[in-house]
Amino acid sequence: MTEPVAVEKPSAPIPDVAAAVPAQAQPSxxxxxxxxxxxxxxxxxxxxxxxxxxxxxxxxxxxxxxxxxxxxxxxxxxxxxxxxxxxxxxxxxxxxxxxxxxxxxxxxxxxxxxxxxxxxxxxxxxxxxxxxxDRDRSSNATAPVAAPTGSPPAATPPAAQPVTPTVTIGPGARDSVTEYLGASRQNLESLTAAAPAADLYAVASLTGPVTPDQLLDLFGSYRAVQVFFTAGAGGQVEQATVRDPVADVHAAFASAAAQAQARAATEARAGDVGADSRDRQAAAQLRAGCACLFAAVVRAPSGRLSQLAADPRVRVVDPAPPGAGPPSVRFLPLSPDRG
Known part of the structure; x- marks a missing residue:
């Protein structure tokens, strides 16, 4: 007897719940x-x-x-x-x-x-x-000023050249001392009468050489701008620009002494005994602060220059023209040994 075979029935499809529920709309x-x-x-x-x-x-x-x-x-x-x-x-x-x-x-x-x-x-x-x-600001800040139409191009200023003196105040090499003294005094008197308060430059020559301390006592109330001195027998005339009448004069003496010593050494090697002795003597005198100063260039009102000319230690005061002064004026002092 054959047993009946059980036939498996197909199961019912399960409904898709997820598909039945509409998905929430998402923005694309x-x-x-x-x-x-x-x-x-x-x-x-x-x-x-x-x-x-x-x-x-x-x-x-x-x-x-x-x-x-x-x-x-x-x-x-x-x-x-x-x-x-x-x-x-x-x-x-x-x-x-x-x-x-x-x-x-x-x-x-x-x-x-x-x-x-x-x-x-x-x-x-x-x-x-x-x-x-930004470009407008830069152009306004750095743009050069245009030259007027037709104007010549700007020239580069030349380098400063040393000023050459055009006026000489002092005695000439062949001038008579007496005539020079008379002309200088008359010139100072005329300038003082015309404008006693006008500032003038003048070279004041002394009756005899003085030391740096004596020079300060004489010109202490004046503005000295230049001094003249000499040392040794027949020594050459030295000049120095000064602002401080004490320190600058001593510095000028020291510099001149060093130069005289150098010359003496050269002369000794050359066998020039006389020149060697003279320069060594000048160097020693300058180091000792000798009485070697004999003139100075000062600046003061013409009335005060007349007072300076009346000092017995002053031989002559020779003024420069009004408005003239260093470096356009060359001052020459009157040496004490020139009679």
Whole structure:
């Protein structure tokens, strides 16, 4: 007896509960890009409109072109329901012409490219404006003043040249001492009578040589600018410019003593005994602060110069013309040994 075989019945299909429950709608990347367009593009266009007056013609053309591309992309995504582009003569949307499906990868890439282009235009415009302002400031600060039309080019000033004396005050080598003394005194009296308060330069020659301390006692209340001295038997006349009647005179004596000592050494090697002895004597006297000063150039009102000329230690005061003085004037003193 054959046993019956049990036949398995197919089970009933289990209903897909998850499929029956509608999934919550999630915003697609395209919707997010739409919201980005709506939020960014109007603001960007407002910035471009505000800056349009400061942009160059090229920036204006690029902004208009970007707006056209954005509107064409928007109409192409909407299926061509947007308004007709009057500037292009009613041509279809750009993406429709090239055969790009709205919402595709190419569509999203084109729209991102448009946004990047707009951002690039804004940044370029801002940089151009800042650069223009900076260039204007630099040109105003450093631009040289233009010379008037027809004027000769500015010449480079020549280097300063030493002033050559044009006036000599003092006795000439062949002048009579008596005549020189009389002319100098008469000249000083005339200047004092005409303008006793006028400042004058004058060379004051002494009746005999004095030491640095005696010179200070004589000219202490005057402004001495130059001194004359000599040392040794038949020594040469030395002169020095001074500001401090004590320190500068001692410095001049020390310098002259060093030069005399150097000359003595040279003369000794050459066998010139007389010159060697004279220069060694002059060097020793100068180091000791000898009575070697016999004249000075001073500056004072003409009335005070007349008072100085009346001092018994002063032989003569010879003034320079009003307004004349070193370095355009050369002063020559009257040596005490010249009778």
């Amino acid at each position: 990347p395209l919707d997010r890009l739409d919201r980005l367009d709506d939020a960014v593009l109007p603001a960007v266009f407002r910035v471009l409109d505000a800056a349009r007056s400061r942009l160059a013609d090229t920036a204006d053309r690029e902004a208009v072109r970007a707006r056209r591309v954005a509107e064409r992309a928007r109409r192409g995504r909407a299926g061509g329901d947007g308004p007709v582009d009057t500037e292009t003569g009613g041509s279809p949307a750009l993406l429709d012409v090239v055969g790009v499906a709205p919402g595709g990868v190419v569509d999203r890439g084109a729209r991102v490219l448009v946004l990047g282009l707009v951002a690039l235009i804004v940044v370029s415009a801002a940089a151009a404006m800042l650069q223009s302002v």
